Amino acid sequence: MPAPKKTARRAALVTSAALSSLALTAPLAHAVPTPSPRTSPPRTSPSATPPANMSTVGGVRLGRPGTQVNLASGVPVLPKDVTARSWVVADAESGQVLAARNAHWRLAPASTLKMLFADTVLPKFPRSLKHDVVPSDLADVGPGSSLVGIKEGETYTVRDLWLGVFLRSGNDAVHVLSKMNGGIAATVRQMNEHAEELQALDTNVVSPDGYDAPGQVSSAYDLTLIARSGLQKKDFREYCSTVAATFPGATKKGGKGKKSVRGSFEIQNTNRLLAGDSDVPVYQGIAGVKNGNTTNAGATFTGVAERGGRVLLVTVMNPAKSERNEVYKETARLFDWGFGAAGKVRPVGELVPPRSAVQSSAQPGANAPGEAGGTGDAGPSPTPAVGASAATASGGMGIALGVAGGVLVLLGAGAFLVNRRWPLPDLVRRRGRS
Template structure:
């Protein structure tokens, strides 16, 4: 009777060795493994400090501790928000995501979008058609057709005089009004500003153009992190060219300049104010004190007159500095993927758990390498056993051929 056997070919041995190598290479090397120094245990992940849905609720949201000061009673704005500009933690808010017309505070998003694309030292001769679509009654810095301006001069016209004429020229340099609007929409989504709908880059009243106290705070926080933006928005006074001479322009943010009977706010960094008859007064303010930087947004105060937006921002800044460390955050200005406190999306919970199971932290590497080494040893043993069996079967086959039944 002939004996049947399965030969151990070179392809089998190669496949087995390749499998062993694949097991080893599937675990990337780490510094801890290379130096044989065990990694420190990873710290526990922080527990959520707030519900990610709190800011979606209407009305005032605040979580005061025992020593926290009470919120100011004189704030009448339809929506407002106070946040830590460094961490993004929202300390308190009212109607954070209520869509409202933003007026010229939308220029902050325009600057975030276009500033990186334009050379501040570039000189440009303004064409008449570049000013054709500036809205009637717009705030202007005085851009004149046929005159040459540096891009930096135009940006000062945007931030200090809220000049819609300067915005339109810069938007043309950025690829055109339509292109700039599309870029602004994309930038808002990138920053997690889901309430903002852009129709015009200058914030001029347009049907469907809205933002929110939350989104404006996101723009303010992002702007402070950009050196050019931060420099422009904190400039109180500058000179604007007019051919062979120049004239003085002053920032329309009264908290920065102290104009019109509004006392300047100590440590103010900017950011942008706005007003239209449809939007009312709007403001993004930021200030620094004792190592803390706050960003405050105020949209459309209902009482208090023309300067109410500045006084209400002042009250909220004072409260925010006094409340630092004494309140629990009610949300975050960071996009969801950057917000370490945000609750995970239940729809992705299973997938997230699977990914984490396949991605051990540094403290697991010694064990991982030990397992990998063991796997390679086992595979080598399997290959050797198969080879010995093949040799044995071959000998038996030869014997069977010599001595048939």
């Protein structure tokens, strides 16, 4: 076959495949408007009820208050004993949101915000880099903060510091890494910029460690989106799945003629679904991610688990029940529901790809879904503005432009699928000390 005909046929096949995938997701695609611009959240505590109008990033239904789920024959009923103000159950690989409640309600995130801190700062320093801690590194750690036990005058590797962040939720470790990164203000700015890139538009960072601060908010949707991004980094997966580790302690000066000795102590992950507790067993297939608890936020948690080859993300924010470990118990119930419903329930929205993935799809030479390793089932387009505006034009040209815009966005989503396939850690190796 002559080259021009091959090219034309290939283009037709790509367009046909893209249109077929769009048709399969049409009910959701029509429900996803252009994401609204990110605005500064209120500086007051949220009301007892979710706002009537919330962000619609990822789907119109995700902006509605209350529980959103498409129950049908064969789909298990949602657990009734879930009291969280906000939660999301999503397929980590396809990005489909299987069910949600008040997904975009802006709430205090507590230490789950450390996922965004890690996703932003972790790539900047090699894990073997050593840092000598000086008093200014720890000068502005908030009173009552969770600490891993970093000491002034001691030397730590970057790996030590990240284990302190993920296992003990150490605000002292966050502040040291932030000072290494140019300071608290610079790190906060970078975190907000990264949130914009991820389209986590409910999120506003004031303190990089998640410490309660006026105007510091996120949402169950955003935390799920952030976790999904972080989990594509190998070190992020390793740290958030580590159950226990040995952490450097203080150096004790030796006696006359003896060398100084650096002590150490064990730290354990405070994620109870990963480490277990007296009233919470280790959840089958759990592989991270991050928990939090502050006065403003209550208990928050985002977890990732794999079962039967399917990977789910669940975020739970502020359960109404005050029972011990309630946030983990409710997360486990939602995981159980998600694994039972996956493949049966029609999603109510999607986790959108980063802005750069969407923008790159519009460049010449964008890969077709097959070439990029995508499946074409990424769900609705996160930014259908091109197609939507074109569809309002008069005549067939408007329709053609709308179709072309939808195809380009789909190809961008297909390209992003390449990065969705990340191996979860072998947790057996993480059960002992490291």
